Amino acid sequence: MKLPNSYYNTMSFFGSLIAGFCFILIVFLFVITSVFTDGGGYIGLITFIILPMIMIVGLLMIPLGMYLKTRREERSGKEETRWKVIDLNNKRTRNAMIIFVVGTFVILFASAIGSYNAFHYTESNEFCGTLCHSVMSPEYTAYQQSSHAHVKCVECHVGEGADWYVRSKLSGLYQVYSVTFNKYPKPIPTPIHNLRPARETCEKCHWPNKFYSNRIVNIRSYLADTFNTECNITLKMKTAASISTSGHSEGIHRHINPKVKIEYIATSEHRDTIPWVRYTDLETNEVTIYKDEYEPLPEEKMLSSETRTMDCMDCHNRPSHLFNSPTDYIDDGINKGTIPKELPYIKQIALQVLKVKFSTADSALNFINDSITKYYKEEHPEIYNKSKKLIDSAISGIQEEFGKNSFPQMNVYHTSYVNHIGHQESKGCFRCHSGTMVSETGKKIRNDCNLCHTILLQGVDTLIQSTFVNGALEFKHPVDIDEAWKEAACSECHSDLY
Numbered sequence: 001m002k003l004p005n006s007y008y009n010t011m012s013f014f015g016s017l018i019a020g021f022c023f024i025l026i027v028f029l030f031v032i033t034s035v036f037t038d039g040g041g042y043i044g045l046i047t048f049i050i051l052p053m054i055m056i057v058g059l060l061m062i063p064l065g066m067y068l069k070t071r072r073e074e075r076s077g078k079e080e081t082r083w084k085v086i087d088l089n090n091k092r093t094r095n096a097m098i099i100f101v102v103g104t105f106v107i108l109f110a111s112a113i114g115s116y117n118a119f120h121y122t123e124s125n126e127f128c129g130t131l132c133h134s135v136m137s138p139e140y141t142a143y144q145q146s147s148h149a150h151v152k153c154v155e156c157h158v159g160e161g162a163d164w165y166v167r168s169k170l171s172g173l174y175q176v177y178s179v180t181f182n183k184y185p186k187p188i189p190t191p192i193h194n195l196r197p198a199r200e201t202c203e204k205c206h207w208p209n210k211f212y213s214n215r216i217v218n219i220r221s222y223l224a225d226t227f228n229t230e231c232n233i234t235l236k237m238k239t240a241a242s243i244s245t246s247g248h249s250e251g252i253h254r255h256i257n258p259k260v261k262i263e264y265i266a267t268s269e270h271r272d273t274i275p276w277v278r279y280t281d282l283e284t285n286e287v288t289i290y291k292d293e294y295e296p297l298p299e300e301k302m303l304s305s306e307t308r309t310m311d312c313m314d315c316h317n318r319p320s321h322l323f324n325s326p327t328d329y330i331d332d333g334i335n336k337g338t339i340p341k342e343l344p345y346i347k348q349i350a351l352q353v354l355k356v357k358f359s360t361a362d363s364a365l366n367f368i369n370d371s372i373t374k375y376y377k378e379e380h381p382e383i384y385n386k387s388k389k390l391i392d393s394a395i396s397g398i399q400e401e402f403g404k405n406s407f408p409q410m411n412v413y414h415t416s417y418v419n420h421i422g423h424q425e426s427k428g429c430f431r432c433h434s435g436t437m438v439s440e441t442g443k444k445i446r447n448d449c450n451l452c453h454t455i456l457l458q459g460v461d462t463l464i465q466s467t468f469v470n471g472a473l474e475f476k477h478p479v480d481i482d483e484a485w486k487e488a489a490c491s492e493c494h495s496d497l498y
């Protein structure tokens with residue numbers, strides 16, 4: 001088939017070759033992936049993003065080559081007319097025209113399918129969670145074990161509509177750059193300031209007016225003593241109104257009741273120090289400002305600081321990426337049975353070993369194995385000789401739990417991202433409910449132990465104390481620390497016990 005003279009040049013020729021080759025490859029991969037796999041991972045990246053980009057370059061090379069050739073010929077005086085006459089009586093022009101028109105249709109059609117797939121692909125969990133494997137592996141691993149393992153990353157991270165899509169892909173481009181050149185911070189800093197607002201995400205599935213019943217939480221932990229003594233506590237969390245939904249006694253989710261607004265100023269990056277809180281009752285327009293008695297916010301900082309309105313994220317800041325502390329994940333392993341409770345000292349030694357900061361996951365796994373084996377061999381040879389099997393299964397249990405919660409390559413540990421729900425290992429609710437936040441009239445943000453939950457059952461080993469469902473036990477600290485828990489915040493001891 002004859003084509004216009006200008007087509008016959010090296011650049012256009014290679015352009016056609018590249019474009020044609022890519023096109024065939026894309027169709028081939030597309031068919032293969034639709035038949036055999038879900039099209040995720042690197043294949044998706046190649047089929048929907050990299051190959052189309054190369055194909056476009058190839059296509060652009062065709063007219064560019066033609067243009068350059070015409071210009072060269074003009075300069076050398078062979079051609080004179082600046083603007084071509086498209087003469088369909090000329091066979092070469094006709095051929096070129098047919099190829100152009102048919103080609104355009106085919107490519108438009110294919111790119112409609114392609115960009116639909118590219119859109120889906122760039123919104124998929126594989127794309128967000130596995131492509132930059134080592135960077136996202138902490139979040140992706142934690143996510144897969146969370147209650148939200150079936151909620152797509154983009155449903156929390158990217159808003160709806162084209163502007164959010166473009167915004168997220170633009171910041172994605174920057175991320176590709178920073179990953180390529182190893183310029184990203186480890187760990188990735190939070191709070192994320194451009195996270196899709198909680199109002200738009202969480203509330204799609206859990207909205208504030210929805211009635212939550214009170215929640216029963218059972219916690220079973222183990223002390224770091226000789227026999228890994230079992231410790232139980234059952235809390236009734238007051239997530240709901242006690243009787244009716246009207247009035248002010250609405251419990252924990254009162255903060256997000258549309259009838260009240262709670263704003264605060266935090267003086268630390270992770271929002272864990274809060275010296276100023278404003279509570280507005282939107283029905284009566286009554287405003288109460290609470291200030292920290294001991295460490296008030298300096299006046300000059302008042303104007304320059306961001307005032308944030310409390311939403312879901314101020315308590316549920318780790319809804320899908322919770323990194324547990326060693327004491328919690330060892331408890332998990334014992335509860336699951338992967339770490340044998342009947343192996344004496346195992347919790348104690350595990351906590352000691354896991355205190356070390358590792359540089360890579362492999363060195364951590366080796367260290368866990370070597371130091372636990374060595375400990376039993378040297379300190380407790382009788383156990384070592386009798387229970388070698390238990391020790392081995394404990395080691396693999398600990399390694400497994402470590403792998404799900406600690407990521408040395410990204411510098412991610414439980415301390416990298418504190419969880420604001422609760423008050424044991426970090427200040428959490430006690431950031432405001434510490435008993436030191438006072439209004440001008442002397443009103444305090446309450447902090448009595450039965451405000452947020454009541455204890456229905458508690459006890460160490462077989463010494464269990466329990467009450468009926470509307471009763472409340474006075475807290476008894478599992479190990480004897482006198483009355484220290486009444487004076488000091490729990491996190492003052494618990495944040496660096498292990």
Ligand code: HEC
Pocket residue numbers: 125128129136139140143148151152153154155156157188189190191192193195313316317318319320321417
């Ligand atoms: C249920 C909602 C939700 C889902 C689903 C979700 N995230 Fe998140 N993500 C969050 C919240 C909330 C934060 C913490 C924001 C903050 O503290 O400012 C966060 C933080 C992050 C961070 C910052 C580092 C960190 O640990 O705080 C990364 C990275 C991340 N998510 C990646 C992902 C990936 C990848 C997926 C899908 C595999 C995903 N997220 C799914 C809600 C979600």
Ligand code: HEC
Pocket residue numbers: 146147148151155156198201202203204205206312313316319
């Ligand atoms: C697409 C729907 C969806 C979105 C969006 C969503 N969730 Fe959920 N959430 C769920 C489902 C489903 C469950 C599991 C319910 C169950 O286990 O009974 C759940 C469970 C929970 C739980 C209770 C389980 C637990 O781990 O304690 C909390 C708390 C929660 N979500 C908070 C949030 C927060 C905060 C956000 C916003 C960052 C959010 N959810 C966004 C669907 C969603």
Ligand code: HEC
Pocket residue numbers: 198202203206207208212213214215217237239252253255256310311312313314315316421422
């Ligand atoms: C003041 C802190 C706080 C705020 C703000 C908050 N929550 Fe909660 N929420 C809690 C606590 C505490 C629990 C009980 C958690 C537990 O026991 O593990 C809870 C429980 C839940 C549960 C589980 C209920 C159940 O019975 O399983 C869901 C779902 C939930 N919250 C969603 C939300 C959503 C959505 C928002 C924002 C609209 C929100 N929460 C705002 C503190 C808060």
Ligand code: HEC
Pocket residue numbers: 238248249250251252254255262263264274277278279310314315420421422428429430431432433444445446451452
């Ligand atoms: C930014 C500050 C702040 C944080 C953080 C905070 N609260 Fe509150 N909370 C308030 C204020 C202000 C009030 C209203 C004053 C009061 O009732 O003492 C309140 C009231 C309450 C009430 C009583 C609601 C009623 O009227 O029945 C409960 C229960 C409660 N909070 C639970 C929690 C829990 C659980 C957490 C942690 C997950 C938490 N709060 C974290 C500021 C905060």
Ligand code: HEC
Pocket residue numbers: 217219221233235421422423424429430433446447448449450451452453475485486
């Ligand atoms: C402002 C609300 C609030 C107040 C006040 C409060 N707690 Fe809690 N408490 C929580 C929340 C939220 C959790 C987390 C529940 C969970 O893990 O799901 C919690 C968890 C606990 C746990 C279980 C800890 C664990 O993980 O093993 C104990 C024990 C406890 N609280 C005791 C107390 C005692 C004692 C007081 C009084 C000094 C108190 N709480 C005051 C909100 C509160």
Ligand code: HEC
Pocket residue numbers: 221222223224225231233327424477478479481484485486488489490491492493494497
């Ligand atoms: C003076 C320091 C101190 C204070 C304050 C303190 N604890 Fe403890 N707590 C300990 C020690 C030490 C242990 C034993 C740790 C072990 O054996 O693993 C412990 C163990 C526990 C355990 C059982 C093991 C576990 O980690 O789950 C719970 C539950 C607990 N404390 C809750 C609390 C709560 C809730 C508060 C605040 C009301 C609090 N503690 C305040 C020192 C303290």
